[in-house]
Amino acid sequence: MTVIMDGKKLRDKILEELKIKLANLRLVPKLVVISVGDDPASKIYVNNKKKYAEKIGIEAVILKLPEDVTTDALLDRIDALNRDPAVTAILVQLPLPVHINKLDILSAILPEKDVDGFTPYNSGLLFSGAKPYAYPATPRGILRLLDEYNIELDGKHVVVVGRSNIVGKPLAQMMLNRNATVTVCHSHTKNLAEITKTADILVSAAGGKIIEDNMLKSNCVVIDVGIFRDDNGKLRGDVNFETVSKIASHITPVPGGVGPMTIASLMLNTVDLLENSGKI
DSSP: OOEEOOHHHHHHHHHHHHHHHHHTOSSOOEEEEEEESOOHHHHHHHHHHHHHHHHHTOEEEEEEEOTTOOHHHHHHHHHHHHHOTTOOEEEEOSOOOTTSOHHHHHHHSOGGGBTTOOSHHHHHHHHTTSOOSSOOHHHHHHHHHHHHTTOOOTTOEEEEEOOOTTTHHHHHHHHHHTTOEEEEEOTTOSSHHHHHTTOSEEEEOSSSSOBOGGGSOTTOEEEEOOOEEOTTSOEEOSBOHHHHTTTOSEEOOTTTSHHHHHHHHHHHHHHHHHHTTTOO
16 A cells, blocks of 8 residues: 655644744844745745744844846945854855756855855765765755655655756755765656656656656655646646556645645754854
8 A cells, every 4th residue: 555655744743843942042143034036936936935034033024125136236246245143044046047057046145154055165075985074955855755764765766857957956065975875867867667667766846737647666665756737726846646656655635745744844944053163
């Protein structure tokens, strides 16, 4: 019988543990989320982060900047937050407007306040096998979910579909660090189904419904990172849940699987940054 991996339940468990932990700390972590422009999806994500942070006792501030903000002005804001001892964690909500170079902005955040783990410094630590100040939230959440369901990674073949800097690449490295054998596929991969059929664990973060049951072997573990609305307005993922859930040993639903774990991981990262700051 297929196990549905409940990200909401695990998120709530983690947040409750963090709430208790924060109640016993003498300092309150402060998370600042920089939101540029009026992207509707970004607004939802930013407000969600603030809601869950405040729910467990993290001070959360949304710094809203106009769409036409200059790179220099944005860098000045980040510099001020870097120098502010009250600020524990800084997050720049992506995507940024096209006139702003994302790498320049992410590079400006102090690694020890980089709650997303996206700065080149933290990425370098991760890919060198060292421990970064923070792990990217979605990959961290996926690993935590696999651990919760006692899914072993050592020696397993993991196929990651998608090579983004936010999910695919860091997740592949984190899986390698756990002794998995990892194959990364993407939009230029030929014969995708031949590769996915060899997966013990399949993670799809491609951004479109592409994974069908005939592309997988029986009893594989399936992690669906994709999320979009279909023609009927229903939230769906990369994986055809209706058919794949009949052959997988474990599968994440959309919504309710990876998404809640991303939020939980962001909160874990915020608390970790405070604990590692030497202030407590």
